[in-house]
Amino acid sequence: MTQKILLINTNVARPPVSPVGLEYLGEALIEAGVSVRVLDLSFESDWTVALRKELSRDEPLVVGVSVRNTDDCSFYSRKSFLPWIRDVVTELRGLTTAYVVLGGVGFSVMPELVIRMTKADFGVAGDGEEAMLALVRCLMNDEDISDLPNLVYWRDGSVIRNPRVDIDLSRLPIPRRRLFDNRRYEELGAMVGIETKRGCSQHCIFCADPVAKGSRVRLRSPFVVVEEFKDLIAQGVSWFHLCDSEFNLPMGHAKHICQAIIEAGLGDKIRWYCYCSPTPFDGELASLMKRAGCLGVNFGVDSLCDEQLSRLGRSHSVSDVGQLVNLLKGQRINYMFDLLVGGPGETEDTLKTTIKRIKELDIHLAGIAAGIRVYPGTPFGKAIASGSIKEGLYPAKANALSPWEPVFYLSPYLGSDASGLISELLAHDLRFLFLGSPSQEGSYNYADDEVLCRVIEEGARGAYWDIIRQQKRRPT
Ligand code: B12
Secondary structure: OOOOOEEEEOOOOOOOOOOHHHHHHHHHHHOOOEEEEEEEEEHHHHHHHHHHHHHHHHHEEEEEEEEEEEEOOOOOOOOHHHHHHHHHHHHHHHHHHOOEEOOHHHHHHHHHHHHHHHHHOOOEEOOHHHHHHHHHHHOOOOOOOOOOEEEEEOOOOOEOOOOOOOOOHHHHOOOOOOOOOOHHHHHHHEEEEEEEEEEEOOOOOOOOOOHHHHOOEEEOOHHHHHHHHHHHHHHHOOOEEEEEOOOOOHHHHHHHHHHHHHHHHOEEEEEOEEEOOOOOHHHHHHHHHOOEEEEEEEEEEEEOOOHHHHHHOOOOOOOHHHHHHHHHHHHHEEEEEEEEEOOOOOOOHHHHHHHHHHHHOOOOOOOEEEEEOOOOOOHHHHHHHOOOOOEEOOOOOOOOOOOOOOOOEEHHOOOOOOOHHHHHOOOOOOOEEHHHHHHHHEOOOOOOOOOHHHHHHHHOOOHHHHHHHHHOOOOO
């Protein structure tokens, strides 16, 4: 196959995040014999000039455009990246007749809405490797595309989404991680992404991960993951962030991954962070993670009120979190807790209880996201679409979940000034961060946070929450 595919990384937010999804996709295409070029807009000072230059070289058959984030998911800033994606697609239309295909985790959380808004020709929802290859082959040979799994396309003015197929990850070649300049990302303070599995089988009512990644967990072999680490280490990369929804689900796989890293002698060559669920977690996992180079864990705790946890569809309890905290303290693990405030049924009392318990447990760092980002394919999004929840939606007219304006839900029982209430309860306690606007004092919204970028430029490294934590504690 000789015709060229151009893959464009559009994630230009700072501090940067390496385009691991696009890299996995590109490597799989190359392995199948497709000729692939990449353009990383994250490193271009003038994106229109860069597009023009790239497309004047020769005409590709397909241009793949990554949509990693639809928006920053912050109720208080509500910054959408979709107008930017639409501008890139529009610019491409003026420069090439190539098919424009969208994909990425952001795209996959609401594909129909994103494609309608950007007017791209096609999209791939979910796993990209095999779906994009199948699409490219059909387009090359002028074959019918209408049955291709994961494909989103236009027919007679309507957007059609084909049924998804979540691929068996053991079929994929070991990605070589040479398409993008991961070393340069690390120099700019990024942690390079790497997956140990895909999918999440939990039933959290609000979460986009089962929608974007599938609800069946698919494991990558520890051998393959270690080979990928080795390749990146050989390129001079040492800071990583795992891209699993929750690293410890299932716990046995997490232990196997850590053991494989330790046995390969990589534990002191890499430093990594990850997301974990509060359960299951035990002393053996904590110790293996530390020996395998883990420097910090972000736990999705959401609430410290059992009735609220149950309403959110979480499977852990307040007592589980208490046990977890004892274990983390005993094992001296660096961690933060993510809290999700303002879900259905949240009241001033449940919120006060959560904050009080965080203080009592003396949690190192807790981040508060107020307001639930509503996605069409989640149980919560479906409940809203069915009309069973009418109050608490922002924007208020949000009956037809629009991608132009990110839609949020905030429990009406928190009153008209939830952020004032939260600030009052936190009372400048340095153990708390808040998902506000980037660069705002105490905020942990990383998408274009200038203060965070400056600190990174001065040499700070690690997960962005860990850098912010250290800054907050630094005497001024
Ligand atoms: C790890 C992670 C982080 C880490 C990143 C560290 C790192 N170096 O990777 C950190 C903590 C820094 C982070 C930050 C943010 N994150 Co984040 N993150 C994730 C997470 C868990 C993994 C993303 C990932 O890399 N996946 C692995 C890759 C391989 O998958 P993929 O990108 O989907 O790629 C596959 C397909 O989509 C497809 N594909 C990919 N690109 C393309 C392109 C084309 C053309 C095609 C056809 C196919 C295709 O092929 C790939 C292989 O199959 C996801 C949730 C999740 N489970 O995915 C959230 C997630 C992506 N993050 C999210 C958000 C909101 C953010 C922030 C904006 C939060 C904030 N306000 O600070 C920032 C943005 C920072 C930035 N510059 O982008 C949201 C995005 C939701 C949305 N509405 O778009 C997610 C989905 C979490 C969630 N459930 O809400 N994040």
